[in-house]
Amino acid sequence: MAEPGKPAPRYREVTISSIMFGLVVGAIMNAAITYAGLKIGFTIVGSAIAAVLGFGVLRGLLRRGSILEVNIGQTIASAVNTPNSGVIFTVPVLLLLGFTLDVGSADFWLVTMACVAGAVLGGAFIVPLRKQMIDIERLRFPSATAVGAILKSPGAGSAKAIVLVVGILVGVLIAMPAQLPGISTNAAVDDLDTLVESGRISRADKLLTEQIDGWVEAGAAPESVMTHGRLLLDRDAAILAGENHDELDTEITIAAVSGYAEVRNAAAAHATDAARLKSYPDDLARLVAGAVTGEGDWEALRSKEAGWAQDPLLGYADLGWRMPAETMEGEASADFAYDGLGDADDPVLTERVDRDRDGRPDLILTDSAFNAGRLFGLPDEMELLFAIAPFALGAGYLTGRAGLFVLAGGVLAYVVINPVMHNMGWTPPTLADHQVPGWGYGNVNRPLGVGLLLGGAMMGVIASLPAIREAIRAIASSGASKVGGGGRDELGLRVLLVAAMGGVIALAVAADVVGNEPINTTCPVTEAQVDRSVTTSHNGYTVAFASDDAKQTFEAAAPEQQQNFAATINADKGGWLSGLDPHLRAILIALVGTGWIWFAGIIIAQCTGMTDWSPISGMALLTVVLVMLLGGSGAVLSAVLLGAALCVAITCAADMMADLKTGYIVGAVPKRQQVVELVFTGIGPLITMSVLVLIAASNEAKFGVPIGPGTDTVAPQAQALEAIITGVQGGDMRYAMYGFGAAIGALLGLGAFSGLGVLVGLSMYLPMLYISTYGIGCVVQMIVSKVKGAAWAESWGVPLAAGLIVGDALLSLGVNLWVLVAG
């Protein structure tokens, strides 16, 4: 109690320390994870990391942080960090497709504005659903529960703190052999045979490394490789100078063939292995050319980029747990291993046990997964894999019984649908049995799963309307509750409305400006670089030309010829709204996009709340498709702009809800979390976009291309979205499959449990290996509850499960940072 005459000390919650901590940690994580995400496709929400750091900094170093202060710190840190995953999934597509982004360009600021608008909209739209999802539905949000367990650990008693630490250690120990092989060093030449024996490198890798070693020792390399490298360097210089390099490209292709032939011939003594050596990296040729001219060092050839074999740290695969050998009886001998054809001493393994034809039974236990299906002899078209992922185990435990529906959906997809399709002859006849799970995932399970998610979520919203109405009514009339002593405990609807309106207006402005820019960078007539001031309108698109002559040629052409020209830039087909005034069309697309953001935010928040997984790529896919249907398949910039806004919005919506769940667990005032999240979340896209253009500029100078293949930052997620965009442009979308999935999802949600469609859809959307590990967690929770009681399972199981999630996340962050720093 306060001493008489002195004001009672305020309980520390939103403080300068917590804000500064959140901003600094969030900004650092955002920048680091943006680079990591572009380089290796790795992103992390980071609430758990921020919570652990918060304890270290606020409580450890500053010795003043309360539980709620650390909670605000992690809320701000994740609000600033989270938007990066939405940006790096979408915006780099523009660079891959030839658009330019730099701080001086209007497009940069428009895309950034759209992302900031998305961040604000995501938060503002989801806040009114807090009561419905957290107070009423009581969704679990496994990671948020884990963060709550971390925050509560100081007061939960030493025994529970120990359980949490044990959970973290167990998580790290389980994940270590799965993740450490991600760190590797240059293999020693003497160790190459051992690495081949353990399956870490192929015989082809060994041959190439031995040749490179010979070149380095001799200070000389084959002439053809050197020529190849010199031509590559010439092309790099031509790109930097903006010169034409078509002729060089042809010469490079020829040089690459002769270079490869010479390298392969040098290993002719090992015919089979040499033939398996299909190519060598371009960087090897570049480095050779550099070393020969003296601009580089021969030792630089001993690097991963040059194709030097890598020696990874120990992992599960090193245990060597393989399929039992199964040889082909009665077959003529054929050695599929390394030392030449027709060696009768080597029995031929069946395809069932040796799919990669390396002459050894395949691994049952790889670094990242345990293949129970192959061990137990399930048909090859079935898949029963378990990811070695403590976070999935922990999330499954925290979800409990409801997670069994996810497991059931996975079983439906991978044990029922795929094998039945294959055995009924519905899969391509060229498909081998073991390829069925992969084919089924991409062509049937995933589209059906996304459809189920949509239908299930829609039915969930309809079924929850009474609860949503009550929740919104409670917010509208809030003021009665004084929890936390801070007045109303929720942000009022008026504030949210203003925030949402601001977001919508910003999005509409960005969509209008971007939507009326030329859609092409190369002229449809001359195929030269366009002059953006020479434009015309075609099928509702603004099309640019290289010159006035080209424009006149286009306009004078017959309609059929015009369409042929337009087809080269995907402007031959207009969208549903092509006939409208361009500004009206852009605003309508922005409004539809906003409505979609609201709905997608609900889906993502529900998925995260129920399982911890969010189908961001599926929602981005649907956004891009939606915008391309409305604006036309040539409206890539608009599609990516709205896709970026949506991705940022839904990640922010899920993060907001997860943070509010953590806040609920520790007794934070929701309004304070909502305010700091909405105020600071706009910083995130700005940081990510700035880092992105910095990386792009650096890549341009170094590699001649801003991002993607051929650079250090291959942007794997953006490449996936690029494939979707080109797929949509090529008519490669299975709309009916999504529709039928939505119908099943809606009907599933019509029963007693409205979230069923979402859960089953999510499980069909995800790869089986994570679902099965997650399922183990669910089953363990049910068994523990049965044996020890629900209270015991909650009291002791939650800190342990939280520890598994945190341990996995910490190790993952550490390993990836190491990879980034060490190159």
Added chain:
Amino acid sequence: MKLFASLLIMIGTVCGALAAATAYLAPLSLEDDRLIGLTLDAPAGQTPSEGAPERDPLTPASSQALGSPSRTPIAGKGAELTSELLIELRAAGVERVRVTEFSFGRWPGKWAFLGSAAALLVGAMMLRSGAKAAPAAQGESPAQGGAEALDHAERMLDALRQRLELPGGPDLHAITDVLGEVQAGPIAAFIADRPALIAKIGLAGYARVMDRFAAFERSVNRGWSAATDGATDEAMACVERAPVLLAEAKQALAG
């Protein structure tokens, strides 16, 4: 009935998903004019070299399997169906191909899908009516457990307040312990009673109760955090506020 309804939903889901998987299959038994011009979405048929074992060790098993029949297709993905190609595919015994265009009339699984949808609908309706009928069949207040949990919480908080009024000043350890027990005991029990509560007072009524109950629970959680942090005033304020919010929740439950 619940078991039957669940079974119906399960069968409906499996059959519906399987039927949906056939949406882009075109049976070659259809007339040519319904097939010509369609685009193949996957390789179709196999070349006559069927049965010849693959002997090339350099070709990975993913494209050709050792000892398996050759997997060279008659027509690849992206090929357009022509009358010549149809003749060749039919001659090779191909019964269906996967195409990029959807047509309801051509869809072989349409009746199975509609039947599955009907099964899902019937199953869902049966579950819903079963859930509504269950409380009436029990003959007593189904949410009794929830109400008892709230009473229990009230008694625990009263006892805590009395203990805190004793001389010697507030005992933060006592607050942490008791609020921890309230979290693990009555609060968890009340939440576990959710299905019965919804059955009794409907989703809108449950939402009204939970609005107040959640405010109470947050107050308990906040009090626990404050007591752990040594923030005596905040902890005491929460201990004072929680019973008020609990009373509001009880009032909402009473209707």
